[in-house]
Amino acid sequence: YFIEKEKTCLELGSGCGLIGAAIASLDGGRCTVTEGAPGALAALRTTALGVNEASKKESMKVAFLDWRDDLAALDEEKNGTVECILNIVNIASALSTKSPTPSFSPYSTCNFVHANKATFENAHVNMRLQDDARFDCLVGSDLMYDRQHCTALAASVARRLRPNGEAIIF
Numbered sequence: 001y002f003i004e005k006e007k008t009c010l011e012l013g014s015g016c017g018l019i020g021a022a023i024a025s026l027d028g029g030r031c032t033v034t035e036g037a038p039g040a041l042a043a044l045r046t047t048a049l050g051v052n053e054a055s056k057k058e059s060m061k062v063a064f065l066d067w068r069d070d071l072a073a074l075d076e077e078k079n080g081t082v083e084c085i086l087n088i089v090n091i092a093s094a095l096s097t098k099s100p101t102p103s104f105s106p107y108s109t110c111n112f113v114h115a116n117k118a119t120f121e122n123a124h125v126n127m128r129l130q131d132d133a134r135f136d137c138l139v140g141s142d143l144m145y146d147r148q149h150c151t152a153l154a155a156s157v158a159r160r161l162r163p164n165g166e167a168i169i170f
Contacts, residue, residue, distance in 0.1 A: 001137065001166075003028040010133075010160055012065070012140040012153070012169075015040060017047045019139050024051050024060035031139075034065035034129055041127060063129035067152035070159040073131070134162045141170040 002009060002023045009031040011020035020033035033044050041062060048060040138161050143153060157167050 002026055002031075007136045008032070009137045009139060010034065010135040012067070012138060012156060012160075013143045014044060015142070017044045017060070017062075019141060020060055021047055021051050023139070024048075025055065030059050032061040032063055032129070032133075032135070034063050036064065036066040036068075038064065062127065063133075064127040065129045065156065067149065067156040071152045071155035074155050074159060133160065134165075135160055136162055136165045138165070138167040139169070140167075143169065 001007065003026045005028045007030070009020070009023050009029070011017065011023075011031055011033045014020055014033035014035050017033045020031040023029045023031040033048065035041055035044060041064060044062045048062050051060040052058050138157055144150065157169075161167055
């Protein structure tokens with residue numbers, strides 16, 4: 001499946017990019033690896049560089065993707081508008097209370113990583129996965145660490161998977 005030349009693959013929450021690197025290393029395999037944690041993007045770029053040099057083509061690409069953005073986009077498509085519920089002041093306030101679980105809205109277009117000016121090369125702007133990017137296959141492993149992420153992950157699967165595509169999530 002992964003080596004069909006016309007198939008495109010997206011790895012969600014790639015971390016170190018192991019799945020995407022394995023797919024991209026196959027003869028004919030191509031994979032875009034994504035991460036919503038900007039700090040992980042530098043390591044992913046290094047991995048992609050090695051895979052692409054070994055395969056002598058750009059078979060592995062790296063992009064920033066915060067699933068909450070897909071959730072907000074689906075909400076916008078449904079309701080016609082999305083309001084920015086959180087701003088940097090609200091985020092700072094929530095963090096300064098040392099509350100164990102700050103209450104961030106899944107519909108916010110001001111997600112925490114976007115508000116952080118010190119993110120990896122402003123990855124949330126410069127490395128963002130194109131809004132209209134769709135793929136034949138989505139893959140991911142060890143994606144759920146918090147119950148609140150379930151809806152956002154489902155939104156990314158719904159937005160990023162082409163019709164008749166497959167999602168392989170472990």
